[in-house]
Amino acid sequence: MRIVVFSDSHRRVSNVLKIIERHKNNADLFFFLGxxxxDVDEALTMYPDIKIERVSGNCDFSSVYPASKIIEFGGKRFLITHGHPYYVKHNLYNLEREAKSVKADICLFGHTHIPYIENIDGIRYMNPGSAADGRYGIIDTENSGIMMYHSEV
Structure with a gap:
């Protein structure tokens, strides 16, 4: 199973389109982290059939999406969030508490624009970096385990 994770596109629709185009045939799910x-709405006019879950960021002023949510997919429990409600620019303490509280297997966040992958107390964390800068993340899960890595357009 492959999940493509991106965040913080900040009006760089061209990068969103590049990410989707590159993975539209090999991703089982896309996560957009706000x-x-x-930009995602615009991209979906061209790719209406992709499966995408998303949350709002601090710059998504009129968005109807929540700031974070829990997704069950592929036998894993994901906490996806933009990150600003948990003050991730300062540290991950609040995010870690929330991920533990909701029993997440994987926690995905954006907001800092800095790519990050870490395993903390059995929970895997990823920040894909900023799609505006051409960065995104990939999660591959198989029976043998989970692989998380960063990529660029």
Missing amino acids: DGND
């Missing part, structure tokens, strides 16, 4: 939901 700050560019209008």
Whole structure:
């Protein structure tokens, strides 16, 4: 199973389109972590059939999406969030508490624009970096385990 994770596109629709185009045939699911939901809406006019879950960021002023949510997919429990409600620019303490509280297997966040992958107390964390800068993340899960890595357009 492959999940493509991106965040913080900030009106760089061209990068969103590149990410989707590259993975539209090999991704089972896309996660968008906020700050560019209008960009995703625009991309979905070209790719209406992709499966995408998303949340709102602090710059998605009129978005109807929540700031975070729990997704069960492929036998894993994901906490996806933009990150600003948990003050991730300062540290991950609040995010870690929330991930543990909801019993997440994988926690995905954006907001900082800095790519990050870590395993903390059995929970895997990923920040894909900023799609505006051409960065995104990939999660491959198989019976043998989970692989998380960063990529660029």
